[in-house]
Amino acid sequence: xxxxxxxxxxxxxxxxxxxxxxxxxxxxxxxxxxxxxxxxxxxxxxxxxxxxxxxxxxxxxxxxxxxxxxxxxxxxxxxxxxxxxxxxxxxxxxxxxxxxxxxxxxxxxxxxxxxxxx
Amino acid sequence: xxxxxxxxxxxxxxxxxxxxxxxxxxxxxxxxxxxxxxxxxxxxxxxxxxxxxxxxxxxxxxxxxxxxxxxxxxxxxxxxxxxxxxxxxxxxxxxxxxxxxxxxxxxxxxxxxx
Numbered sequence: 541x542x543x544x545x546x547x548x549x550x551x552x553x554x555x556x557x558x559x560x561x562x563x564x565x566x567x568x569x570x571x572x573x574x575x576x577x578x579x580x581x582x583x584x585x586x587x588x589x590x591x592x593x594x595x596x597x598x599x600x601x602x603x604x605x606x607x608x609x610x611x612x613x614x615x616x617x618x619x620x621x622x623x624x625x626x627x628x629x630x631x632x633x634x635x636x637x638x639x640x641x642x643x644x645x646x647x648x649x650x651x652x653x654x655x656x657x658x
Numbered sequence: 659x660x661x662x663x664x665x666x667x668x669x670x671x672x673x674x675x676x677x678x679x680x681x682x683x684x685x686x687x688x689x690x691x692x693x694x695x696x697x698x699x700x701x702x703x704x705x706x707x708x709x710x711x712x713x714x715x716x717x718x719x720x721x722x723x724x725x726x727x728x729x730x731x732x733x734x735x736x737x738x739x740x741x742x743x744x745x746x747x748x749x750x751x752x753x754x755x756x757x758x759x760x761x762x763x764x765x766x767x768x769x770x771x772x
Contacts, residue, residue, distance in 0.1 A: 572758065574758075583763065631701060646760075649702065649705075650702075651701065652703075
């Protein structure tokens with residue numbers, strides 16, 4: 541089945557550093573990937589839609605200069621949290637759109653990245 | 659705009675009890691898809707089911723069953739004979755259009771105890 545790999549699983553870093561999270565579709569090509577953020581005990585909120593070869597589309601209220609998204613290939617999208625601060629600590633989940641809709645799933649999710657900024 | 663409401667924030671049951679998780683959705687689109695996902699404590703999202711707006715047949719998969727009623731815009735999820743391993747947060751989600759954007763409900767945290 542379609543698999544999405546997200547790396548790293550955990551990140552702990554100091555305030556002010558930049559953190560890059562990778563999302564890879566392992567056995568299918570994903571022209572569209574999505575980045576979600578989930579605060580503790582809350583729902584998943586879509587941050588942006590990542591389109592291969594073009595600029596990402598950000599949801600209202602998400603700072604595009606803060607959360608840099610690059611989708612340079614059909615199997616890889618990256619999210620970089622720039623100058624991270626404690627309020628950026630969250631669980632970040634990516635998903636990749638499967639154009640074939642395998643298994644009735646329009647999106648296949650990575651396992652998430654738990655980001656903690658000290 | 660799309661909206662998904664899961665009114666039950668937390669549910670606690672004893673093992674072997676049946677439990678129903680409610681989901682109510684709002685959309686103006688006539689074609690849409692509804693989903694249920696399970697998120698265990700480890701955090702990953704586990705896909706459970708997809709239902710399209712033209713298929714109101716209820717579905718059963720093992721101990722899981724789903725009741726889709728367009729008349730009340732509801733897509734409820736029942737776990738029969740609950741087990742401790744069912745403890746997780748369950749999300750209902752809605753997708754319309756070709757962009758595959760998912761709108762998630764706020765989730766229901768299910769705690770199953772011995």
